[in-house]
Amino acid sequence: MELTPFIVIGGIGLLVLVISLLVGDIFDHFEIGDGAISGTALGVAAVVFGASGVLTTTAGLDLVWAYVLAGVLALLAYLLAVFFVRRLTKSSDGVPVSAIGLTGVTRSTVSPAGGEVSLDGPHEVERRFAFADDTIAEGVRIRVVEHTGTRVKVVAD
Structure with a gap:
C-alpha cells in the first residue's frame, strides 16, 4: 500500500x-x-x-x-x-536554411503558378516547390533568387 x-x-x-x-x-x-x-x-x-x-x-x-x-x-x-x-x-527552430544563391535543375516546368526543382546544396535532399517570373522548361539549370517559406523563386542559370 x-x-x-x-x-x-x-x-x-x-x-x-x-x-x-x-x-x-x-x-x-x-x-x-x-x-x-x-x-x-x-x-x-x-x-x-x-x-x-x-x-x-x-x-x-x-x-x-x-x-x-x-x-x-x-x-x-x-x-x-x-x-x-x-x-x-x-x-531546431524549424527555420529553413536559406536557399538563395543555390543552383539546381528543374524537375518539371516552372512558371509563375509553380513547379518543382532539385537544388544542389548540403541540406537539399528532395525536391522543392518553385516559381518563376517566366516559364522555365524541365531539365534546365536554375539559380534561386528568393526564398519564401518552403518555396523558392528561380531564374534560368
Whole structure:
C-alpha cells in the first residue's frame, strides 16, 4: 500500500511522456508561462518521482523521507528536462536554411503558378516547390533568387 502512490504517479508520468514524444508536447498549445510547462518534462518528473519513491521505500527509508527525496529528485529532473527541451527546441527552430544563391535543375516546368526543382546544396535532399517570373522548361539549370517559406523563386542559370 505504501508503494501505490509512487507506482500510480510514475505510471501516469510514463503515459504523459509517451504521449508527448509521439504527438508532440501536449502543453505547447496552451501558451502557459511562455513554455515553462512542458509535457515531456512533467512526464520525466513523474517517472523519476515514482521510481525514486519505490526505490527509497523498498530500501527501508521512512515513508516521509521517501516522499521528500522523491519530490526533490522529481523537481531536479523537471528542471533538467525543461532545460534540455528548451535547448533542443532552440537548436531546431524549424527555420529553413536559406536557399538563395543555390543552383539546381528543374524537375518539371516552372512558371509563375509553380513547379518543382532539385537544388544542389548540403541540406537539399528532395525536391522543392518553385516559381518563376517566366516559364522555365524541365531539365534546365536554375539559380534561386528568393526564398519564401518552403518555396523558392528561380531564374534560368
